[in-house]
Amino acid sequence: MRTFPDERARLGGESPGTIPAPAPRSRPAVPLPWAWAAVLFALYATVAVRRHLLLRTTGYDLGIFEQAIRAYAELRRPLSPLRGEDFNLLGDHFHPALAAVAPFYRLWPSPLCLLVVQSALLAVAVVPLASWALTALGRRSAHAVAAVYGLSWGIASAAAFDFHEVALAVPLLACSAVALGQGRWRAAVLWAAPLVLIKEDLGLTLAAVGAVVAWKGPRRLGLLTAAAGALASAVEIRLLLPALHPAGGYAHGVNLGEGSHESLLTTVAFAPLDALRPDIKAMTLVLVFAPSALLALRSPLALLTVPTLAWRMLSQNGFHWGTSFHYSAVLMPVVAAGLIDALRPWRGGGAPPAAVRHVRASLATALGVTLVLLPSFPLAQLAQRATWQRSAHAEAARALLARIPDGATVAASNRLAPQLTARCEVVLFPAFPVDARLYRYEHGRLPPPTAEWIVHDAHAPEAWPYRTGHWPYPAGQQAAELAGARRSHGYREVAHRDGITLLRRGPEAGRG
Structure with a gap:
């Protein structure tokens, strides 16, 4: 159909007899997910570096990991004198993926390198989460999800406590959880597969990914993934770690009552009752899902948290039970992805106003809980005068x-x-x-x-x-x-x- 000049003018085109002016050139806007990653990286790196400059980092664990990564950078075995004479750190936890940090350390041989790399890993995990929220829930909701993840207490505690290998797992788990939520089963498995090289218990998380795939997607792929993950953890714990540890055996088996068959059986048998007691374990279980206003529990993705929560609740080491340290970092991207997955059915095409209000109220609650918890965890140090004062x-x-x-x-x-x-x-x-x-x-x-x-x-x-x-x-x-x-x-x-x-x-x- 032809369009005449006066019609083009009425439809918003150029007016008759004039040459249209060229459109002004503007810089493309930074995509929302990457903008959030940059902001979060600045927050995490600032608090981590300031803590180091104020002597708040420790030999256990920043010094230990730096010794291992320094050895990798010099093409040596990852020995850590802080852990013991001729102590191969691969015998403590199985984390050969740490070698990936060595090229950065070679360029910048400093403990600050490890802290900055960890900050980047924790921050970049927001990209797949915010991207999925953007397409599934909308722009405002994506901002809320990014804040829920990025300001969550589990990520804040990890960012401010030295350096740990699990930082490598956080973006992988974010990508895998998002792929699961989107039904991209093979991608979910591929993103999760490297977890077995990051820490020995994360093979069980890979098995949980396989369980979700078998439940919701291709059963054969899911069962094979679950078997591979469980086998990887078994081989690492039973064979590789004892072979590499100077004293033999699995150094952390004592936390689960290893060596005491009766103790381990008792712990497993009474674990469900123990978790219901109003103590630190029950508080931790609630707080893990609190940033999602508990909505992540409605998503099948919550299954990915079970292996980590199980060994922590079964552990006899009190450090594993609470909200301190880095132990909850791998849970936070799963919780954020579970929040998106729980809300996306309410924002389909032609969603009624009541459904839209439900999504907004849910995200407002999740964001409110996250902000209420914020002052109790390390990111709040950025607002404290002592953090910026000369020491x-x-x-x-x-x-x-x-x-x-x-x-x-x-x-x-x-x-x-x-x-x-x-x-x-x-x-x-x-x-x-x-x-x-x-x-x-x-x-x-x-x-x-x-x-x-x-x-x-x-x-x-x-x-x-x-x-x-x-x-x-x-x-x-x-x-x-x-x-x-x-x-x-x-x-x-x-x-x-x-x-x-x-x-x-x-x-x-x-x-x-």
């Missing part, structure tokens, strides 16, 4: 640590260790090797220190909100060992400032 104690520590030459062997306090692991061989004061409990049991004392330098911090800095003070050794024990190093092992004081003592084996160099 005289940290400056004193850096001045003393600068007196230790590169390549030296140093026994350091837990919070001083990661300040040195990029350039020295660091062990944890007061023991070398650090896993000297058997020696103490047999001989009644720790072995004598063998490091050239000792740097000890008597100060108990504030941490958020756990592992404060002098963990893992009591302050009294550390003071006694420090005095013993002077008295019996030939160490002389080089400097002392603001509670930090620097000793060196050999002639006295004078106080500073």
